[in-house]
Amino acid sequence: MSTAVDIAGPSSPDQGTTSCAKIPNEPLRRSLKRSSHPYTLSQYISTPSAPAPVDVSSLLQSSSALHHHHHHQQQQPPPHHPQPHHPQPHEEQQEQQRSSQAGPPSKPRRAPCWPDMWESPSGLHLAHAAELLMRAGLLALNPSAEQAALVQPGGQPARAEARAEKGGGGGGGEGSSGPEEEEEEDALMGCGTEFQPFLGAWFPFSPALFPLAAGFQMGGAAHWRSAAAAVAAAAAAGAGEGMEGLVAEGYSPGSLGAGGGGAGVGGRRKRKRCGECVPCRRQRNCDQCSSCRNRKRGHQICKYRKCEELKRKPGGPGFDSRVPGFDLRGSEFTLGLAQERAHAALDG
């Protein structure tokens, strides 16, 4: 199904060639004025200052939380062979590249490698499916089955681009990988589903499954790669989340005046992730979805990580068409497990 997936490239490079300033040319002036009219501040005010999400990390790593709660060290699956030196272009550069190369906005360089099929917010299904499979033990030793199931007949299913926040050499370039990696990996492994050894079974890397595989790899076969790289990656990634991640939510009624980009007039600041839904639990950006690719301009969290709570509008009448009785929150099993394992591995 998912035949209706947006195969077209969602990323509109637009003409904003330069970094982030509409100084040079103003082909279109979309931002005439950014007045905003949030919903009803009552909703926000009503928001209890109960810092629920804060405990998530603690819950996940009850034992690991002993050492400290500074940053959530997450697992970072090394993409592949350790490369001492690599020309890792920054996103900005990539942006400019693609932007400048194409005057008119029409798909700058979205390699056909990644059908946005995985990009679908509903892509979580993949993760769910994977978890189900794992639980069922179907992937025990059945690479063929998994491949056939997850791999797409199209040709280029998924490719690992793990490094993401490589962190590089301690600070500075945070970057979050980008399309460029595609080519790199392609050259290295030949643009194909990357099947990594997963506890004896082979798993295809996909944006949705990434975190899962990562966690398990670290826990089960962390030795498959340099521990140092993993640690570095983990640190980098962890920092990224620590930025905002899941902090206590507390709004100052008095401060609710203006601002919030869109939440200026009359409204509330910004809601926070619930921290319990599956998307919230994703620790890593897929780097493949529109948000990830356009994060520089879109300033939005990875589609796979977008909190379901935030997805629905507060005053929304129809709310969201959530499938009743199908709360993915139960999926915490795999996620929690993976994370736990990852943390455990990191902690030692």
Next chain:
DNA sequence: CAATACGTAAAC
């Protein structure tokens, strides 16, 4: 209506 762009709040 969906996707994207921008401003800005909030955590660091």
Next chain:
DNA sequence: GTTTACGTATTG
């Protein structure tokens, strides 16, 4: 100062 990410405007 940094970055991340929400919310809306604008665009399509």
